Amino acid sequence: MQHNNSNSNRLSLLLLRCGVFFILLFLWQIAANFKIINVNFLPPPSSLVKEFYYLAKSGYLSSNLLGSLYRVTLGFTIAVCLGVILGTLLGYFSKIGNVIVPVLDILRSIPPIAWIPLAILWFGLGNSSSIFIITLGAFFPIFVNTFSGVRSVSRFHLDTGRCFGANQALIISDIILPSAMPQLLTGIRIGIGTAWTSVIASEMVGTRNGLGYAIQLNRIMLDTDAVIVNMILIGVIGWLMNTIILHIEKRISFWYLQQNV
Amino acid sequence: MATDISLHNVSKSYKISGKEMPALGNISFTVSAGEFFTILGPSGCGKSTIINLIAGFITPSTGEIKANNKVVIQPSPERVIVSHEYGAFPWKSAQENVEFALKASNIPQEEHKNIISKYLNMVGIAGFANSYPFQLSSGMKRRLILARALAVKPECLLMDEPLVGLDTQLRYSMQEDVLRIWGEEKTTVVLVTHDLEEALYLSDRVLVMSPHPGTIRTIIDIPFGRPRVPSLRLTDVFQAYRREVFGFLI
Numbered sequence A: 001m002q003h004n005n006s007n008s009n010r011l012s013l014l015l016l017r018c019g020v021f022f023i024l025l026f027l028w029q030i031a032a033n034f035k036i037i038n039v040n041f042l043p044p045p046s047s048l049v050k051e052f053y054y055l056a057k058s059g060y061l062s063s064n065l066l067g068s069l070y071r072v073t074l075g076f077t078i079a080v081c082l083g084v085i086l087g088t089l090l091g092y093f094s095k096i097g098n099v100i101v102p103v104l105d106i107l108r109s110i111p112p113i114a115w116i117p118l119a120i121l122w123f124g125l126g127n128s129s130s131i132f133i134i135t136l137g138a139f140f141p142i143f144v145n146t147f148s149g150v151r152s153v154s155r156f157h158l159d160t161g162r163c164f165g166a167n168q169a170l171i172i173s174d175i176i177l178p179s180a181m182p183q184l185l186t187g188i189r190i191g192i193g194t195a196w197t198s199v200i201a202s203e204m205v206g207t208r209n210g211l212g213y214a215i216q217l218n219r220i221m222l223d224t225d226a227v228i229v230n231m232i233l234i235g236v237i238g239w240l241m242n243t244i245i246l247h248i249e250k251r252i253s254f255w256y257l258q259q260n261v
Numbered sequence B: 001m002a003t004d005i006s007l008h009n010v011s012k013s014y015k016i017s018g019k020e021m022p023a024l025g026n027i028s029f030t031v032s033a034g035e036f037f038t039i040l041g042p043s044g045c046g047k048s049t050i051i052n053l054i055a056g057f058i059t060p061s062t063g064e065i066k067a068n069n070k071v072v073i074q075p076s077p078e079r080v081i082v083s084h085e086y087g088a089f090p091w092k093s094a095q096e097n098v099e100f101a102l103k104a105s106n107i108p109q110e111e112h113k114n115i116i117s118k119y120l121n122m123v124g125i126a127g128f129a130n131s132y133p134f135q136l137s138s139g140m141k142r143r144l145i146l147a148r149a150l151a152v153k154p155e156c157l158l159m160d161e162p163l164v165g166l167d168t169q170l171r172y173s174m175q176e177d178v179l180r181i182w183g184e185e186k187t188t189v190v191l192v193t194h195d196l197e198e199a200l201y202l203s204d205r206v207l208v209m210s211p212h213p214g215t216i217r218t219i220i221d222i223p224f225g226r227p228r229v230p231s232l233r234l235t236d237v238f239q240a241y242r243r244e245v246f247g248f249l250i
Helices: A002-033 A045-058 A060-092 A094-108 A112-123 A127-151 A155-163 A168-206 A211-220 A224-252 A254-259 B047-055 B094-104 B109-122 B138-150 B168-185 B196-202 B230-234 B236-249
Strands: B005-016 B019-031 B036-040 B062-067 B079-083 B156-160 B188-193 B205-210 B215-221
Touching (some): A060 A127, A060 A168, A060 A211, A094 A127, A155 A168, A168 A211, A211 A224, B019 B047, B019 B215, B079 B138, B094 B138, B138 B168, B188 B196, B196 B230, B205 B236
Parallel strands (some): B079 B156
């Protein structure tokens, strides 16, 4: 009975959320129809849907979307590799870590967006500078979380490994990495968020396609519909990526989440 | 499959905010191979320090520790610690926890399966091989870390309050298991406990400690025959030993 009850609660919550969402859309549409809002600045849902179909059919949408996804995938992958490897090594070899981490802490305080001009000077306009910004943006949260996860591995777990005669490779693969994994994955989730922010920001100045480029270009063309459709797309993709990683986190960190219930 | 352990004039002090704090006075004793030897004392008397010294996690400030006539300089799978603090890895299932010990001490892969099932059986959690520590009861977690320790066939088990925090009934039944397993595996056991009755029931000899800094008060032979049965606790001679050891504790 308890189970049924929570199921029907969840269903009614879902219905309520959808209801509120559609009422807001409806009010927005009505406000536009009765000229309460200026449709040049805020077009109604109906024309956004029309614009979406146009962009999808013409191929602009997919080419911009693929451009952004390509950059974010490449930059994010590099960031994961660098962040996890450096975070693990500097966390494990604490003497080197103590020297290098304060320097990284200062670099970390520079927002990725502030690097855009320098990135363009170094790599020119185009993919390279955009990927550099994305890597930079995603690297720091992944690195910092991996580092602190590795640093907070229990002394007792490490000593258990030593007691059974484990070599360093086994200590890293079977104790340090799994123990740090929940924090590492949190870093990856934050990292994909900053990677997405960084790709949009860098495309607004540095590239010839991409969702960030699309909103900037359409602003110049005064095509508010296209600006908003692309913005919504940016939001949906960002949300999707976060949700996927959250799901993976729940799968892998189940033992950690259970402990803290 | 057993080893003797000896401590010669061992002392240990820790630096706490710049001041040397003695934790262990000048201690010497020998545990014979295959013996069940218990260190009894109030908390903070340096019992765990002795265990950590024998395990090789820490080094003595003076004196030396020998296992099988070799000076202990680092941890080794010959002397495995069993303690609630050194618990199971929460990210590994029961059998993965045991397998870790096998991998760490380079036991050939093809033997893993048999060894894992043998020891999960021995401690009585064979049905929970795929369960994770968070799914196990507090007693089963103790059994798991015992299985993990036994799997590498250590010559000496260093049990630091292995049953602390369990309710009395469970404690009694796990004491039976500890005796049975010790009988089967024939390892040397150094047990640390603050439970007087547990010390008397399990041990061949009991070392009573006095605190600040930890020194040996006395070492008492416990002559009860084996196998021991739970009703031993109710006998007059058990109670007489209880009174005697209690006298040293206060």
